[in-house]
Amino acid sequence: MGVIVDFLGNGANWSGSDGIPLRIVEHLEYTFVALLFVCAIALPLGLYVGHTGRGSVAIAGTANALRALPDFGLLVYVVLLISGSLPADLAYTLPTTIVLVVLGIPATLSATYAGIQNVDRAARDAAKGMGMTGGQVLWRVEVPNALPLIISGIRSSMLQIVATATIAAYVSLGGLGRFILDGQSQRDYSQMAAGAVLVGVLAILLDLISTAIQRLVVSPGVTGRFRTSAARRRPALIASGQEGSVVPTS
Amino acid sequence: MITYLRDHTQEVADRFLTHAWLALLPLAIGLALAIPLGWLASRYRWLYPGVINLAGLLYTLPSVALFVIMPSIIHTKILSPVNVVVALTIYTVALLVRVIADALIAVPDEVRAAAVAMGFTGLGRFLRVDLPIAVPVIVAGLRVAAASNVGLVSVGALIGVNQLGSLFTDGFTRDIGSVVLLGIILCVILALILDAIIVLTGRRLTAWQRVGA
Numbered sequence: 066m067g068v069i070v071d072f073l074g075n076g077a078n079w080s081g082s083d084g085i086p087l088r089i090v091e092h093l094e095y096t097f098v099a100l101l102f103v104c105a106i107a108l109p110l111g112l113y114v115g116h117t118g119r120g121s122v123a124i125a126g127t128a129n130a131l132r133a134l135p136d137f138g139l140l141v142y143v144v145l146l147i148s149g150s151l152p153a154d155l156a157y158t159l160p161t162t163i164v165l166v167v168l169g170i171p172a173t174l175s176a177t178y179a180g181i182q183n184v185d186r187a188a189r190d191a192a193k194g195m196g197m198t199g200g201q202v203l204w205r206v207e208v209p210n211a212l213p214l215i216i217s218g219i220r221s222s223m224l225q226i227v228a229t230a231t232i233a234a235y236v237s238l239g240g241l242g243r244f245i246l247d248g249q250s251q252r253d254y255s256q257m258a259a260g261a262v263l264v265g266v267l268a269i270l271l272d273l274i275s276t277a278i279q280r281l282v283v284s285p286g287v288t289g290r291f292r293t294s295a296a297r298r299r300p301a302l303i304a305s306g307q308e309g310s311v312v313p314t315s
Numbered sequence: 316m317i318t319y320l321r322d323h324t325q326e327v328a329d330r331f332l333t334h335a336w337l338a339l340l341p342l343a344i345g346l347a348l349a350i351p352l353g354w355l356a357s358r359y360r361w362l363y364p365g366v367i368n369l370a371g372l373l374y375t376l377p378s379v380a381l382f383v384i385m386p387s388i389i390h391t392k393i394l395s396p397v398n399v400v401v402a403l404t405i406y407t408v409a410l411l412v413r414v415i416a417d418a419l420i421a422v423p424d425e426v427r428a429a430a431v432a433m434g435f436t437g438l439g440r441f442l443r444v445d446l447p448i449a450v451p452v453i454v455a456g457l458r459v460a461a462a463s464n465v466g467l468v469s470v471g472a473l474i475g476v477n478q479l480g481s482l483f484t485d486g487f488t489r490d491i492g493s494v495v496l497l498g499i500i501l502c503v504i505l506a507l508i509l510d511a512i513i514v515l516t517g518r519r520l521t522a523w524q525r526v527g528a
Binding site: 068069129132133134135136137138139141142144145146224227228231232235236242245246249254257258260261262264265268269272 | 371372374375376377378379380381382383384386387393459462463465466469470472473474475479480482483484486487490491492495496498499502503506507510
């Protein structure tokens, strides 16, 4: 543990083009660019599938198949496949972003459609009975009720992207994975371990921030902070097999 | 890809088996640890938030980070496969403990009352009533853990643990896409095999679900 502190405590490691702050910024950049694409693709698709019920079997099947793919292998393969035909500045960033997006989609997508589908039938019917249109039911009833699950899906996607962005250093990119891989090639364990600690801390911080956001945007009525007997009896969602790769966080 | 497979049959087979072993062992140990922990969290509700939050926290850590930090915690060598096994066991426990606790909490009160009325108490009731009812949910959790373990084991190649993931690093350094593709296909096959084993075992353990259906 001492070696990690030594590395992190050394001021020289905190500046320059391969310093810790820059690596953190790079890591965040890969993560958020990919997460933006994930949300742009998975949220509308998940809302559509959840609201209409169309294509849910296909999506569950695809999400499961994607989960069996090894992230690391996929990353290396896509880079080998397309990096040769891209200009230098895109050669590694574009294939990496594509892979991060592909890997990030299933968690958000399956959480979104499962969240919408699992909204209490009675609430939906009541909204319809009050004269709401399909769109109003979706935005005023289904989305607010499904929000905790949707956000936890986005969080799972984000954590998976943060983890895979670490591996991106292997295909010549920056980010915090650089310390781990450079440390290994220089047989410098302190650098490797410091990189690992930084990645871990970054992941935990991002998760804490998104938990705070979740608390802010989710209606208190559906957070479970006000327990009802119905909420206590609700069986684990995972039993329905629709849970996808959602990390079970509240 | 076929020629590579023909020329390196033994090597690839060894890597496949090592990979299977490195994915399965943490799954088995993780399940064995998660059942008592899940039981504790479901039995003593004040433990539940702590256990679940810790599990969530551990699950948040990226796998590469965990592999690399392991040696400084358990004093292994950086190249030791033990790092991968311990790290993946932590993930498996983190994933399953919540699933198992929730499944046990969801056992209907009527069922529990009926079991008590029939004379089931303590461990007997847990093993023969509560746990069997939780099996379908545990199976769902195990399937997720198995698939993610297979993928995560391959990341071990980055720190030099030899298995199917080594086909990714080999393929990358030698610029041969087909070797990487072979590794991906074998990983998927392995994940499918493990998934089938878990599903079939789950079905055998829940024969009661199909009685009189």
